[in-house]
Amino acid sequence: MGNEAELLRDPEFQKLLAQRSRWRWGLSGSLIGIYFAYCLAGIYLTEAFGLPFLGSSITWGIVLGYLIIALAIVLSIFYIRIVGRLLEVPFGDRESGQ
Amino acid sequence: MIGSGPNVPAILIFVAFVVASLGITWWAAKRTHSTGEFYTAGGKITGMQNGFALAGDFMSAASFLGVTGLIFIGGADALYFVIGVVVSWAFILFAFADRMRNLGRYTFADVVAYRLQPDRLRTLAAAGTLTVAIPYLIAQMVGAGSLIETLFGLPYFVAVLIVGGLMTVYVAFGGMLATTWVQVVKAVLLLVGATALFLIAMSQFGFNFDAMFARAVEVHPRGEVIVRPGGLYSDPISTLSIALAFVCGTAGLPHVLMRFFTVPDAKQARRSIGYAVVIIGYFQMLIVVVGFASIALLVGQAEYVDEFGRIAGGANMVSVYLARAVGGEIFYGLISAVAFATILAVVAGILLSASAAVAHDLYAKVIRRGEISDREEMTISRIVTVVLGVGTIGLSLWFRNINVGILATIALAVAASVNFPAIFLALFWKNLTTRGAVAGGLTGLVVVVGLIILSPIVWVNAFGNETAIFPYSYPTLFSVSAAFIVTIVVSLADHSDRASIDRAGYDKQLVKSEIG
Numbered sequence: 001m002g003n004e005a006e007l008l009r010d011p012e013f014q015k016l017l018a019q020r021s022r023w024r025w026g027l028s029g030s031l032i033g034i035y036f037a038y039c040l041a042g043i044y045l046t047e048a049f050g051l052p053f054l055g056s057s058i059t060w061g062i063v064l065g066y067l068i069i070a071l072a073i074v075l076s077i078f079y080i081r082i083v084g085r086l087l088e089v090p091f092g093d094r095e096s097g098q
Numbered sequence: 099m100i101g102s103g104p105n106v107p108a109i110l111i112f113v114a115f116v117v118a119s120l121g122i123t124w125w126a127a128k129r130t131h132s133t134g135e136f137y138t139a140g141g142k143i144t145g146m147q148n149g150f151a152l153a154g155d156f157m158s159a160a161s162f163l164g165v166t167g168l169i170f171i172g173g174a175d176a177l178y179f180v181i182g183v184v185v186s187w188a189f190i191l192f193a194f195a196d197r198m199r200n201l202g203r204y205t206f207a208d209v210v211a212y213r214l215q216p217d218r219l220r221t222l223a224a225a226g227t228l229t230v231a232i233p234y235l236i237a238q239m240v241g242a243g244s245l246i247e248t249l250f251g252l253p254y255f256v257a258v259l260i261v262g263g264l265m266t267v268y269v270a271f272g273g274m275l276a277t278t279w280v281q282v283v284k285a286v287l288l289l290v291g292a293t294a295l296f297l298i299a300m301s302q303f304g305f306n307f308d309a310m311f312a313r314a315v316e317v318h319p320r321g322e323v324i325v326r327p328g329g330l331y332s333d334p335i336s337t338l339s340i341a342l343a344f345v346c347g348t349a350g351l352p353h354v355l356m357r358f359f360t361v362p363d364a365k366q367a368r369r370s371i372g373y374a375v376v377i378i379g380y381f382q383m384l385i386v387v388v389g390f391a392s393i394a395l396l397v398g399q400a401e402y403v404d405e406f407g408r409i410a411g412g413a414n415m416v417s418v419y420l421a422r423a424v425g426g427e428i429f430y431g432l433i434s435a436v437a438f439a440t441i442l443a444v445v446a447g448i449l450l451s452a453s454a455a456v457a458h459d460l461y462a463k464v465i466r467r468g469e470i471s472d473r474e475e476m477t478i479s480r481i482v483t484v485v486l487g488v489g490t491i492g493l494s495l496w497f498r499n500i501n502v503g504i505l506a507t508i509a510l511a512v513a514a515s516v517n518f519p520a521i522f523l524a525l526f527w528k529n530l531t532t533r534g535a536v537a538g539g540l541t542g543l544v545v546v547v548g549l550i551i552l553s554p555i556v557w558v559n560a561f562g563n564e565t566a567i568f569p570y571s572y573p574t575l576f577s578v579s580a581a582f583i584v585t586i587v588v589s590l591a592d593h594s595d596r597a598s599i600d601r602a603g604y605d606k607q608l609v610k611s612e613i614g
Contacts, residue, residue: 004605004606004608004609005605007609008605008608008609016612017608017612020612023192024192024193025193027188027192028188028189028192028193031185031188031189031192032185032189032345035181035182035185035341035345036338036341038181039178039334039337039338039340039341040334040337040338042175042178042327042328042337043327043331043332043333043334043337044334046326046327046328049174049326049327050322050325050326050327056307056308056311056312057308057309057311057312057314057315057325058307058308058311058325059174059325059326061174061177061325061326061327062174062177062325062386065174065177065180065181065386066383066386068181068184068185069180069181069184069379069382069383070379072181072184072185072187072188072375072379073184073188073375073376073379075188076187076188076191076371076372076375076376077372077376079188079191079192079368080191080368080369080372083196083368084365084368087365
């Protein structure tokens with residue numbers, strides 16, 4: 001028990017926790033927020049979602065949907081890199097075992 | 099007429115898959131000697147392999163066959179599902195991947211029971227696992243049985259016996275190692291198959307997406323509606339409930355959560371989910387185009403679609419019919435075999451998670467209090483696998499005419515309303531207590547099952563009542579909220595001795611969950 005309490009008081013560890021939690025909730029919140037906004041827009045902005053995209057038969061609703069999928073992929077890759085970098089110092093060595 | 103006789107290419111390709119998967123099982127069985135190897139392949143799967151297996155777990159028949167069918171009927175509203183799937187996986191990566199891997203060993207119950215009273219939490223988690231796994235298994239098997247009946251000309255009960263028998267053999271002998279590799283092979287087959295279907299279908303339009311969509315709008319009986327919102331849902335409660343079911347439900351599926359423990363460390367866990375997000379995202383993008391292309395190419399062909407826009411053999415047949423329309427008998431056989439392999443691999447993963455819940459969480463940990471040798475637990479888990487496998491075969495034969503959609507709704511909604519709140523609050527909320535978690539979990543279970551029974555799919559369609567008491571098709575907005583509120587209120591009001599142990603354990607859990 002003593003070990004954990006000590007580690008939790010360590011400012012470096014607290015900084016790591018704070019940074020990780022910022023990325024965790026920042027990215028989850030934005031992505032889920034955008035998805036829910038998309039769903040609500042589908043209900044309340046039906047007309048706008050049905051507008052043709054650049055004069056084609058494809059609508060803005062479909063294009064925006066694809067963009068959200070692409071965003072989820074980009075954010076995931078970004079998150080893996082960010083967390084990898086955060087964990088490099090000073091606690092990363094414990095995790096990767098190197 | 100389609101499906102009047104056996105399709106030779108489909109049978110050959112399928113037999114090849116079965117032989118390969120049994121080879122994998124034989125190979126894996128020789129390497130599976132301990133419970134750790136049985137439940138989680140000894141934690142030796144790499145991030146990339148696990149990513150493919152995770153993607154395979156999720157790219158079930160529901161996404162390959164169901165989404166295209168949904169687009170065929172309702173058009174662009176299917177995007178709520180498609181996007182929800184990818185968003186949920188990214189969310190799992192951001193919030194869950196590290197902590198789950200660092201805290202768990204075999205099942206997600208390890209994580210919720212880390213600082214809470216283990217017996218009660220393991221029992222709750224096992225109940226949550228079985229209420230997800232059994233309806234899900236029956237849904238897949240009934241779907242598979244009907245699909246195989248149409249495609250291969252085999253009787254329904256033979257088809258269910260084949261799927262159920264193979265699934266039981268993979269899991270009982272090969273454990274997680276076999277299940278993972280069967281899943282990887284299937285994921286690759288499915289990606290290749292879907293890509294080929296996409297390319298061949300789009301080549302009919304010279305890869306002009308505008309022309310393809312224009313044609314789809316022109317021929318579909320509902321016209322413009324298929325590229326606009328509102329084809330399936332028009333009220334905010336149903337839409338948000340579906341969105342919530344995906345975001346929370348995926349993160350509460352026991353066979354998905356179990357895969358966190360097959361990799362060596364948190365870094366590989368993150369990488370697995372990263373691969374899964376990319377693969378699933380790519381697949382979902384393809385499948386939407388395939389769905390619209392199937393409208394453009396199948397409507398008006400009397401062989402597949404009648405004058406009212408109904409598909410012969412049900413909406414789930416859209417993808418395989420498209421394969422036949424654009425690629426002929428051999429390609430049709432290939433895609434059918436891939437669809438079958440898909441179901442087979444998915445049911446194996448679900449069966450393994452159900453067996454682990456019964457053999458590990460309930461029997462070894464709760465009933466025997468951990469006083470059990472590794473060898474004995476292995477034997478028990480294999481017996482449980484066979485019992486559950488045989489039981490599911492029986493239920494699938496019995497419930498042959500059940501609406502598969504109801505079962506799939508129950509599975510995802512229970513995962514969102516029972517498993518998700520418990521895991522989420524156990525990981526992130528210090529004040530969670532045993533009493534709160536159990537009360538919230540039971541509330542989620544009762545509300546979700548109750549609302550589904552009162553909703554249109556059961557109350558009106560199955561019971562034949564005039565109007566549904568609960569008017570929305572999805573219960574998750576209410577059931578997830580109820581589970582969270584009850585868990586939080588009961589935890590805050592809990593001043594028992596156990597509650598102080600539960601709260602005091604958070605710091606140790608926090609440190610371990612962050613650095614392993």
